[in-house]
Amino acid sequence: MTATEPARPPALTQVRLHDAFWSPRLEANRAHTLPALYAKLQEVGALDAYDLPEYAKKGITIPKTHHVTPQMWWDSDVAKWIEAASASLVTHPDAALDAQIDDVVERIAGAQQPDGYLNTYFTAIEPGKKLTNERDWHELYNAGHLIEAAVTHHQATGKTSLLDVVERYARFLAGVYGTGPGQRPGYPGHEEIELALLRLYHVTGRREHLDFARYFLNQRGALPNYFETEALARGDDPRDFWAGTYEYMQAHVPVREQTQVVGHAVRAMYLYAAMADLAAADGDAALRAACERLWADLTRHSLYVTGGLGPSASNEGMTRPYDLPNDTAYAETCASVGLAFWARRMAALTGDGAYADVMERALYNTVLSGVSLSGDAFLYENPLESDGTHRRWAWHACPCCPPNLARILASLGEYVYAVSAREVTVNLYASSTLRTDVAGHRLTLTQEGAYPWRGDIHLSVELDAPATFTVRLRIPSWAQGATLTVNGEAVDATPQQGYAVVTREWRSGDRLDLTLPLVPRRTYAHPAVRQDAGLVALEYGPLVYCAEGLDQDADLHALSLPRGLALSARFDPELLGGVTIIEGDAVADTVGGDDLYSAAPPSTHPTRLTAIPYAVWDNREPTPMRVWLRETVR
């Protein structure tokens, strides 16, 4: 039996995590990331920007590049902070933070214009340019993040103070954009508002927001291209578009005709997330098919093993199939956050665990690597090889990633479970409690385990009365030989669309015990990937591993793993907050004479390899790092 209707994530308030792996990261997010972000937003002036006339008088501007300035998307950074902080309130009530959010919300509300428009930059700094360059200037992107912030703020606190503001703003925008008389047939240059409007629809139930999201998605890529029309209206030559192609923002053809993941990676992920959500809401088969085609393209041709994507810095995005450079990988943190958004929606839409596998890969690897264990240093790019000079930073000229990380971590519960009328799906394994309604009854599902270090996972059921429904437990594609018992009796764990499926009458006290065999695995890239030829990656459960120089006796590039040699895993409670490391025998080229070139190959000597999870790299002193390691065929 498979999913019969699109599942939805549980409400934030329905999940509580108490997990040895995630909880310290979430605590660092709450205790360190959130205050650090607020301080930075204050420092750069993003919060003061809401004091519109006063702010404009200060004459503060930031140098532009590519006809943009980071000030143009300050609203989105503030919004993401609100979203993250609000989600944090659910798991960690904090009156001071609640008041701080209220204060920011009040300032935002105060900056809303009489007609509903709300954007600090185009009200205070360049009011004359309002709504004239959606291609480059991110107004709808900012609006989207404000809407997402409002939805989460409402979900977390029950308050409508920001929700009311964004609904007014959404209605203003719905008046501006559309195909009706006097409207502009536009859509965002940087997608975001589409998925935000769908969230707004889900939380308010108001179909106007669903309709507006559907309009944006349907209009995208229509001819004549809106960004040409808009450029001509500005008096610009559309051929002067700096990115050179509307593939950059996935506006080259209508979305249902798109077959290849192209352009800016974050934009692509946000767009596809919205497409998947709309396909579910509308039962739109063509849109679902487009999502599935794009997914196949990404996962077969362009996804890093770490769940990163978008190898190129020049377009912050995609290049060619099988082009996966390691040391120059851009692989923006936000792109992997966006991939988790999309994957969660695809899993919900299709009921297929393969999507949740990729969601897990993104979350446990490139999303987590984006923030230090301490919670106050961030990666924008996530290379798979570093000479030791690629480090986390405290802030960035374009600080999109830190608050994006903060909001996805604070709302992790939405990724652990999914629910529909008669099904509960467990997508991630993390000690937690889910309280939800299923089959007309109140269910409390408690999950315990030490994943990803250990593969035994225990779930217990509490119900107000016996009830018949389905529990779906994801069996990751890498888990060979998973076993499952219900109340101690073995049941069939053969994956159906990636899930062990148990439908029965459940009673309080029922217990599921799942075992996912966890062993170090060797992973090889498709032979068409030039950059990984002759190399091997190591994985353990959902985690991709890397070698850091300071754990080895040899240079990383000099080190080679003999194929077939056993690797062992060992939990080290002292290392990096407690991680399972992978160890194995290796050989290393021996540094000998002075000659730069020689007729004799380097001699080798035995050495040991120690690998750590990629998620926690660059949390010690600067040192080289590699995910893909040389392998010697014996």
Next chain:
Amino acid sequence: MTATEPARPPALTQVRLHDAFWSPRLEANRAHTLPALYAKLQEVGALDAYDLPEYAKKGITIPKTHHVTPQMWWDSDVAKWIEAASASLVTHPDAALDAQIDDVVERIAGAQQPDGYLNTYFTAIEPGKKLTNERDWHELYNAGHLIEAAVTHHQATGKTSLLDVVERYARFLAGVYGTGPGQRPGYPGHEEIELALLRLYHVTGRREHLDFARYFLNQRGALPNYFETEALARGDDPRDFWAGTYEYMQAHVPVREQTQVVGHAVRAMYLYAAMADLAAADGDAALRAACERLWADLTRHSLYVTGGLGPSASNEGMTRPYDLPNDTAYAETCASVGLAFWARRMAALTGDGAYADVMERALYNTVLSGVSLSGDAFLYENPLESDGTHRRWAWHACPCCPPNLARILASLGEYVYAVSAREVTVNLYASSTLRTDVAGHRLTLTQEGAYPWRGDIHLSVELDAPATFTVRLRIPSWAQGATLTVNGEAVDATPQQGYAVVTREWRSGDRLDLTLPLVPRRTYAHPAVRQDAGLVALEYGPLVYCAEGLDQDADLHALSLPRGLALSARFDPELLGGVTIIEGDAVADTVGGDDLYSAAPPSTHPTRLTAIPYAVWDNREPTPMRVWLRETVR
């Protein structure tokens, strides 16, 4: 017995080449490169620039980057064309070309100012900025190239029309720059004039030019740094120097204190060439020691196997020891031309064949790869790996390399031989005739062979009378088991400082027969070179080989050479004008399923490798290329 005095290159008129390998390249240079360069210089306006007032009226300017425009170094491009064209007249008299040169020389002379100053840009376009920014604006660099042009023009034609002009200009500059009263303690931002002045000294015998060259070399890097003084005089903040460090132009410390090759690679090579030449002229041991230190640094840490150098595009130069990226290698053609300049002078200064080995490596590989077989398409960067998109072009915004190639090829004879009072040194093996004086007698030395395809080299002696002198034949360091006979009788060929040395009374009809064993060789990089770990390069004689995709059945990155397996060499008269190819059995990863990542390593299948000389890569349709190939240890 080793060299007892610094050798000098023969005059251009003393060497005639008739070599199956080089002569077609030199003929392409003469027949195609020279006219193509002239046409381009005319097309961009570089020749018209000498019509100073008229040109200025046209208002032609080219957009600047980094405070410079290519117009600022047009004079050098014209000069290099004169130099190349003049040298070509020696081997291929051509009245039309001679007249064309005279015409350009006349225009140059006409642009010389009453005080001797001569620079089109700072006379016609921005006269107010004359002599104000030697750090960035290349005035002394242009002067250097004019001087070199004049020297070669004079050597080739006996004319003094340009020589007179540049001597006046040199005297003007010697009045401006110096440590005397009213003089500026400056020196070039882009070195070139130093080696040019030394050439001017050698051809004129006037010590004033030697003294001026010595001044420039001694002053370089003195405190306070001249470029700071100069910036302050302009009203600029010296800290705003875009390159950030005077290492960029090797002006960070005095030249005798320099220990590491740093900064812009071409500048470094031109500087060191001048240092070696001055060390020879002055018998300056400290300067020679600096040259030897810098040479050891380059050849032990930073020289590509192809004789390229300067891996980084950002400074067109050096980075860190052992940093030798292949696909992003900048390795500017001009840098390898400059390396040949330096190496020739080091070989002459020290009598050590190790320098000529590197000179040969540069000439046969990265210098030759800089120009197509057809002579009309050029490489600026010379990567050691390409995905097929790195192609030669017909011109460049900064067209320094094509005329640099043209002049070094046209003057190749200077690299084949070196002469001193009682010694003749054969540094390169190429069918040719040298006519020179040695030990007070007239010698004609004729060399015959099919190098680099075959290793048997035959030299015959013709003398006006029997004479005792030394013949030194370079035994390349890769040549194991070289043998030598004189008049059919074996003589000791054990290299002394890299040369087989024969001192005897020579008579007309004497014959030397040298055999250098030529076999395909495998070459490995030092284990500290991250980018070459696990890889092997193939060489044959002086040639480095590469694999081009169109010669293989498998993708280049999928292909691996089993270590120890025999490789064979075969001359293919039809391929690329006739080249020896290297062939061998190889294995290739088999492209199988759709999965981007897999637990199973790729299976392999047997295949064949065909490698061609790097010197002739990218002379067919676009195709990937690699020098460093994967090697499998069996």
